[in-house]
Amino acid sequence: MNDILIVDDHEEMRDLYFDFFNHDFRNQELTFSPDGIDAFFKCSMQKYDLITLDHEMPRLNGLDLLVILRNSPGLNQHTPIIVISAFLPKSIESKNLLENVYFISKPFNFDSLSDLMKTLLQSKSPSTV
Template sequence: MSLEILVVDDSALLRRVECDIINSDNKFKVTDTCKDGLEALEKLRTKKYDGVVLDINMPRMDGLELLQQLQKEKIKANIVMASTLTVEGADEAIKSLELGAIDFVTKPSNIIEAKGDAFKKALLDVLYAATKARVHFKKPSLTPAADKTA
């Protein structure tokens, strides 16, 4: 049985490329796509996915805003950021991880590279790890334990 993936990207061409890459691996199946964070939020409110591939720059609601809203509504999702902005050490990459994304992959800036083997391998590797990451993951509590002396 394939893992169900949601792809969120405002570029129809890149959505198609990402879907083709993901669907090329029999471990995964893209079951839904969205063109912005608002559409994705509606989907994530009603359906669970094994993984979500999320862009940052999108109209109406960007990827970081979606991550914030998911935290606010306590909606859990295994999210991989795929954006030209998510490069190691970039503010956007760090912020996405702070907001609950599991990992990120840098999306190539042109379609030729996006269709290349390097991006395909990176996306599938990160997606595979992300879909496995939270099997036994429990977010640590940031509040101190209640005093048990009474």
């Protein structure tokens, strides 16, 4: 079983993710977070196998949370992260700033998200299982 954190401020998107995971990724432990601050606190208390982030969120946006997680020693410093947003700055995708980070632009196809997630979850190293 994998622990997955879904961070999105829109309840409709969280509902879509819930339906998606129940269809394509059964037996996963899902945790939902409505913003970056809440997600940061959850990440400081639990190790996740995968994190998905929206970018545009109140209190702390997804990219700022991403930078904090990667630059702070902690449980999720190296966790694979998928940033899913309609508002990604074009320059961020071309920069190779962060290891193990993937970008998907909204609107997106759930099949491509599913393929990426399966790849990331299957490639977990034995030391993290």
